Amino acid sequence: MPEKPQLLEAPYRLKKIVQETPDVNSFVFEPLQEYNIKFDPGMFVMLQYRGPDEKIARAFSIASSPLEKEMEFIIHMIHGRFTKHLDTAKEGDIYYITGPYGQFRFDPNVNKKVLFIAGGTGIAPFISMLRYIDQMHLDTEIKLLYSVRYVDEIIKRQELDDLTKRIKLDYAVTVTRPNEDRGRGWNGLTGHVDASMIANYAKDVNERTSYICGPLGFVKAVKDALKSLNISEASIKADVWG
Numbered sequence: 508m509p510e511k512p513q514l515l516e517a518p519y520r521l522k523k524i525v526q527e528t529p530d531v532n533s534f535v536f537e538p539l540q541e542y543n544i545k546f547d548p549g550m551f552v553m554l555q556y557r558g559p560d561e562k563i564a565r566a567f568s569i570a571s572s573p574l575e576k577e578m579e580f581i582i583h584m585i586h587g588r589f590t591k592h593l594d595t596a597k598e599g600d601i602y603y604i605t606g607p608y609g610q611f612r613f614d615p616n617v618n619k620k621v622l623f624i625a626g627g628t629g630i631a632p633f634i635s636m637l638r639y640i641d642q643m644h645l646d647t648e649i650k651l652l653y654s655v656r657y658v659d660e661i662i663k664r665q666e667l668d669d670l671t672k673r674i675k676l677d678y679a680v681t682v683t684r685p686n687e688d689r690g691r692g693w694n695g696l697t698g699h700v701d702a703s704m705i706a707n708y709a710k711d712v713n714e715r716t717s718y719i720c721g722p723l724g725f726v727k728a729v730k731d732a733l734k735s736l737n738i739s740e741a742s743i744k745a746d747v748w749g
């Protein structure tokens with residue numbers, strides 16, 4: 508693994524807000540200064556709000572590629588202590604970004620065949636990896652298993668479809684609540700990611716490096732499932748948000 512990029516703090520200006528799904532927005536920031544934060548795909552930063560009322564920071568995975576100047580985040584709008592500030596954020600607002608952090612790093616020289624397993628907004632670091640693979644014209648063989656509760660929660664669906672035409676990406680979405688109002692008409696996989704779903708979807712899982720990202724319960728369950736398929740700890744990389 509190459510050396511970790513240097514840790515920096517820098518002010519960024521909010522450039523664009525996009526509603527991706529009913530509860531998830533993406534936020535694109537541009538650096539205010541000449542230099543910007545360097546990172547490897549998969550890493551995260553601390554995003555800090557500095558207002559008259561309070562200063563508060565939270566960790567967010569970077570969804571943009573390291574080759575882009577702007578930094579994008581995909582954020583579940585839960586109206587919590589930090590995310591409530593994003594509810595009223597507007598273009599031009601200044602936030603401070605410190606980073607990068609994390610061991611969840613994609614190294615294209617080592618990881619030629621990968622299985623990405625994402626839960627909800629846990630898709631964010633994989634979007635960064637996929638964009639990087641696309642921009643670098645890498646021949647990484649990728650399988651992506653993506654778990655959402657409802658069909659309308661699939662983030663960046665069009666982009667994922669487009670990427671399948673340009674890079675060696677195959678992806679499958681599993682919907683865990685297909686029978687509720689927001690899940691009708693779904694013909695794809697259903698239910699939580701478990702060992703049999705992984706084994707059916709990625710028959711050569713033992714030849715791949717597996718990356719898991721999502722909430723604590725999700726990551727733990729998927730890790731256990733991989734271990735039950737005799738996948739060694741060394742071939743599993745996990746990023747937990749809990």
Ligand SMILES: Cc1cc2nc3c(=O)[nH]c(=O)nc-3n(C[C@H](O)[C@H](O)[C@H](O)COP(=O)(O)OP(=O)(O)OC[C@H]3O[C@@H](n4cnc5c(N)ncnc54)[C@H](O)[C@@H]3O)c2cc1C
Nearest residue numbers: 565566567568581582583585586587588589590628631748
């Ligand atoms: C390494 C890392 C990377 C991360 N990357 C991302 C990312 O890319 N995208 C992302 O969205 N998050 C990410 N997170 C989570 C993020 O850091 C924050 O924890 C999250 O945004 C919630 O912060 P908050 O201050 O708004 O909530 P807090 O006020 O800190 O609330 C914490 C918890 O309380 C509960 N809660 C509070 N208010 C509500 C509410 N109104 N409705 C429902 N539940 C509530 C939730 O369980 C929530 O997780 C990441 C975390 C880590 C550690």
